[in-house]
Amino acid sequence: MDNLRSLDLNLLVTLDVLLAEQNVTRAAQRLHFSQPAVSVHLAKLRDLLGDPLLLPGPRGMRPTARAEALRAPLREALAALSKAVAPADPFDPASADRTWRIAATDYTESTVVLPMLGDLRAVAPNTRLALVEMAPALMTKQAEQGDIDLAFHTTDGSPEGLRRRTLFTERYVLVGRREHPKLRRRPTLKQFCELEHVMVSQSGGFQAGTDEVLAGLGHARRVVLSVPHFLIARAAVAASDLVAMAPERLVRNDPALQIVTAPIDVPGFEISMLWHERVHRDPAHQWLRERIANAV
DNA sequence: TCTTCGACTGCTTATCTTTT
DNA sequence: AAAAGATAAGCAGTCGAAGA
Numbered sequence: 473m474d475n476l477r478s479l480d481l482n483l484l485v486t487l488d489v490l491l492a493e494q495n496v497t498r499a500a501q502r503l504h505f506s507q508p509a510v511s512v513h514l515a516k517l518r519d520l521l522g523d524p525l526l527l528p529g530p531r532g533m534r535p536t537a538r539a540e541a542l543r544a545p546l547r548e549a550l551a552a553l554s555k556a557v558a559p560a561d562p563f564d565p566a567s568a569d570r571t572w573r574i575a576a577t578d579y580t581e582s583t584v585v586l587p588m589l590g591d592l593r594a595v596a597p598n599t600r601l602a603l604v605e606m607a608p609a610l611m612t613k614q615a616e617q618g619d620i621d622l623a624f625h626t627t628d629g630s631p632e633g634l635r636r637r638t639l640f641t642e643r644y645v646l647v648g649r650r651e652h653p654k655l656r657r658r659p660t661l662k663q664f665c666e667l668e669h670v671m672v673s674q675s676g677g678f679q680a681g682t683d684e685v686l687a688g689l690g691h692a693r694r695v696v697l698s699v700p701h702f703l704i705a706r707a708a709v710a711a712s713d714l715v716a717m718a719p720e721r722l723v724r725n726d727p728a729l730q731i732v733t734a735p736i737d738v739p740g741f742e743i744s745m746l747w748h749e750r751v752h753r754d755p756a757h758q759w760l761r762e763r764i765a766n767a768v
Numbered sequence: 769t770c771t772t773c774g775a776c777t778g779c780t781t782a783t784c785t786t787t788t
Numbered sequence: 789a790a791a792a793g794a795t796a797a798g799c800a801g802t803c804g805a806a807g808a
Contacts, residue, residue: 480778496793509779511794528787528793 479520481553486513488550490526491543494533563755565596572599572760573620575606579702580624580743583721584639588767595763615748621757622764627742634746637761639768640721643740644682646732647706647723648715655715661691661735670697670705670714682717682738689736 486503490510493499500510518525521542526533535543576585581603592601604620611631614620625631627638646664648655654667671680678695686692697714699705702722709716710728717738723729745764751757 497791506780507793508781508795511792512778515794532792 480516483513483517483520484546484550486510487517487525487539487542488546490514490533491535491539491546494526494535496526496533560755563759565599565759567598568596568756569598570600570756571602572622573602573604575604575611575614575620575623577606577624577702579719579722580606582703583642583719584624584743584745584764584768588764591763591767611746612748615746616750618750621747621751622760623746624743625746627744630744630746634748635752636744636746637765639743639745639765641740641742642719642721644717644734644738645720645723646715646734647709647718647729648732649710649713650728650730652713652715652730654713655730655732658732659735661689664735665691665693667694667715668697668713669693669695670699670708670716671695672700672702672705672716673698674700676700680717682736685736685738 486499486505489499489502490496490513493502496510496514497507500507503510505513514526521538523538524536525539526535528534574585585601585603589601592599606623606625607614608625608629608631611620611623611625612633615623615634623634624639627636630636646655646659648667654663659667665686669682671678671682673680676698678698683693683695697705697708699708702719705716706718706723706726706729708714709718710726717734719740720731723731745761747757747761
């Protein structure tokens with residue numbers, strides 16, 4: 473590439489037209505330059521390439537052997553460059569064979585990825601999906617390096633420096649197994665506190681938003697199981713008399729579960745999808761993001 | 769950090785030179 | 789003599805260095 477540093481690539485465009493027209497004046501017209509401008513271009517090209525390139529002959533300007541040898545490769549190179557800087561082709565899901573890498577928790581896998589999976593398989597059958605563990609601290613870097621294409625996170629506390637789009641707002645509901653004897657009707661606050669609860673905490677904690685709300689009301693519940701993932705909480709609830717305050721979308725279509733409105737109002741959360749500026753305008757990424765937004 | 773100034777570039781028009 | 793190419797002069801825009 474070093475031999476290109478001293479070369480104004482526009483001169484090559486002029487040379488290409490000159491070789492086609494074999495006439496400085498006509499080349500100038502095609503390039504929308506004045507004749508002297510193209511004449512100067514030609515002089516520079518002659519100097520640069522150490523060859524007269526075009527010589528006056530019996531019928532206009534005739535290319536030298538060097539110029540003739542340049543004609544085809546120059547054509548090809550300019551066509552390739554032109555293609556490279558052309559607007560990106562629109563994304564064609566039917567023929568695409570790329571792999572998507574998405575950072576998600578088990579909750580967003582269930583509520584965001586699963587609902588769009590069938591659609592994705594049907595519309596883009598040759599693409600692949602890799603779900604990777606969500607690590608908020610690494611997310612921005614992963615997105616920047618292209619290790620992940622997309623991530624999901626609660627809008628509150630989501631990593632800085634990424635583009636985002638809100639997908640939905642989630643609320644908490646009280647959930648227990650179907651036929652749970654204490655959930656035939658909406659429990660009172662006292663009954664709610666007497667139930668045995670399971671909660672989700674990455675760090676094995678026993679305090680969550682629900683407990684803060686209860687504390688504000690002068691109450692406390694009995695959390696007897698703390699698990700790091702939503703899906704195991706759901707499974708535990710389905711298989712026992714434990715109950716949980718769970719995100720509604722995670723439990724609403726599960727026939728093994730009974731959903732009840734809780735006697736307290738626990739603030740929900742908002743889920744956003746996040747992506748890097750680098751892929752913001754990429755047609756393939758735009759397509760995927762739109763697909764996901766529509767599916768939820 | 770903003771402004772100014774000079775060098776440089778790439779074009780134009782006008783004109784000269786060369787070729788047919 | 790006409791057509792085509794080359795050169796000259798001038799103008800506008802850009803860029804980097806220097807100064808406020």
